[in-house]
Amino acid sequence: GAVVSQHPSWVICKSGTSVKIECRSLDFQATTMFWYRQFPKQSLMLMATSNEGSKATYEQGVEKDKFLINHASLTLSTLTVTSAHPEDSSFYICSAGQGPYGYTFGSGTRLTVV
Amino acid sequence: DAKTTQPTSMDCAEGRAANLPCNHSTISGNEYVYWYRQIHSQGPQYIIHGLKNNETNEMASLIITEDRKSSTLILPHATLRDTAVYYCIVRVDGTASKLTFGTGTRLQVTL
Secondary structure, three states, X not given: XXXXXXXXXXXXXXXXXXXXXXXXXXXOOOOEEEEEEEOOOOOOXXXXXXXXXXXXXXXXXXXXXXXXXXXXXXXXXXXXXOOOOHHHOEEEEEEXXXXXXXXXXXXXXXXXXX | OXXXXXXXXXXXXXXXXXXXXXXXXXXXXXXXXXEEEEOOOOOOEEEEEEOOOOEEOOOOEEEEOOOOOEEEEEEOOOOHHHOXXXXXXXXXXXXXXXXXXXXXXXXXXXX
């Protein structure tokens, strides 16, 4: 079946530094990937749509200069949280689709900014 | 994408069937009904989807009303491992069609 790998599973970083999260489709090619953010006890909020070979499409209210997305190949998308602050602490999840069976999600990355 | 309405929470005894309802009264003709679940601190997991016919797989059954304005996800024999938040989502087909999550139903399976 379709597998999406996300790395790292958790990361702690200092305020002001940048953090990169990787999302890989292991057994299929994904021209489109999605990035979500989830705060405790809340639902998933779509941040952006990552498009292979072109610019990402960001949802309203999401700062594109703060959340840099790169989708340089058909199997890899990265999300970089730049100049991270404590309010960026959250659970970040990526997903990609394969055929008619809906999307497969990564296991998520828990980011803690201290 | 059409919006969905789900109860905030439900309880179910282990071994019994869990019936999770979802209202999607503004669903369009080309929109599918998808169900995902999220176990605590994990990424969502696909369960099942359908357009207008009832569907069944190894995880669950999906019952869609004839007017397609509502649906029910059925877990036939709930176990403790089925405790999760269940999301009902309607979307058009296609891998570039984004998924928008609502608040979902928190299902608690108890002994």
